[in-house]
Amino acid sequence: MKNVTLSTLRRLKADGETFSCLTAYDATFAHLAGDAGIEVLLVGDSLGMVLQGHASTLPVTIDDICYHTTAVARGKQGSLLMADLPFMSNASTDILLDHAARLMRAGAEMVKVEGEAWLAGAVTALVQRGVPVCVHMGLTPQHVHAFGGYKVQGREEARAEQIIADARTLETAGAAIILLECVPSELARQVRDAVSVPVIGIGAGVDVDGQILVMHDMLDLTTGRKPRFVKNFMAEAGSVQAAFAAYHQAVKARSFPAPEHGF
Numbered sequence: 001m002k003n004v005t006l007s008t009l010r011r012l013k014a015d016g017e018t019f020s021c022l023t024a025y026d027a028t029f030a031h032l033a034g035d036a037g038i039e040v041l042l043v044g045d046s047l048g049m050v051l052q053g054h055a056s057t058l059p060v061t062i063d064d065i066c067y068h069t070t071a072v073a074r075g076k077q078g079s080l081l082m083a084d085l086p087f088m089s090n091a092s093t094d095i096l097l098d099h100a101a102r103l104m105r106a107g108a109e110m111v112k113v114e115g116e117a118w119l120a121g122a123v124t125a126l127v128q129r130g131v132p133v134c135v136h137m138g139l140t141p142q143h144v145h146a147f148g149g150y151k152v153q154g155r156e157e158a159r160a161e162q163i164i165a166d167a168r169t170l171e172t173a174g175a176a177i178i179l180l181e182c183v184p185s186e187l188a189r190q191v192r193d194a195v196s197v198p199v200i201g202i203g204a205g206v207d208v209d210g211q212i213l214v215m216h217d218m219l220d221l222t223t224g225r226k227p228r229f230v231k232n233f234m235a236e237a238g239s240v241q242a243a244f245a246a247y248h249q250a251v252k253a254r255s256f257p258a259p260e261h262g263f
């Protein structure tokens with residue numbers, strides 16, 4: 001695959017095409033995901049749960065994300081590499097800049113940070129210094145304790161309006177991508193229509209520009225309760241390679257996510 005950049009994603013959006021994204025934490029899976037055509041790899045702080053066995057993403061450190069980012073950077077085949085800023089990286093702009101610098105030096109090509117309009121100044125500071133930013137909104141797992149669990153966000157009118165307005169504010173602040181997790185499909189469509197940057201969804205329906213899943217979920221390796229937005233792509237595939245390819249093709253064809261995967 002030719003190197004995917006933000007320009008690639010913007011062009012796909014302009015052409016009305018979707019793109020696929022997947023978490024990756026090591027060189028081998030990063031390589032296979034790129035071979036399958038998956039445009040964006042995320043070194044997610046979900047690694048705290050699927051690799052480290054924690055009950056949430058909160059214990060993950062910037063050192064943990066840097067370690068896995070270096071491994072993914074070595075293995076990746078053309079995919080754009082995004083890395084997560086972990087819990088409390090957004091405590092201040094100074095900390096955010098320092099942590100983002102470390103991720104970019106480790107091989108990330110953009111960073112993802114959880115937050116809303118209050119993050120606008122920090123997003124601008126990152127963008128001014130050459131760090132493209134994806135802002136993760138909706139169900140932000142670093143807020144699990146504040147939310148009182150992993151709950152769909154934006155079902156109420158006021159919260160939905162706030163998410164749309166904040167997405168606009170963050171786009172103005174310079175965010176290159178908005179990622180929406182576990183919001184009603186109709187709200188995700190409204191956010192996509194409200195901003196001109198690509199919108200990536202997980203549990204956000206089909207009317208967005210890109211889809212993302214945690215690798216362990218779509219390979220059906222995750223133990224315990226599986227979220228409704230996950231599809232097992234291993235079920236009809238004989239190999240990890242085939243499962244990655246099936247996911248990529250389903251996203252391109254907009255056959256994934258189906259209505260039952262949304263809210």
Ligand code: KIV
Pocket residue numbers: 023042043044045046047084136179181202212213214
């Ligand atoms: O950490 C992660 O894997 C994520 C995705 C689920 C979006 O943030």
Ligand code: NA
Pocket residue numbers: 044045046057084
């Ligand atoms: Na994350």
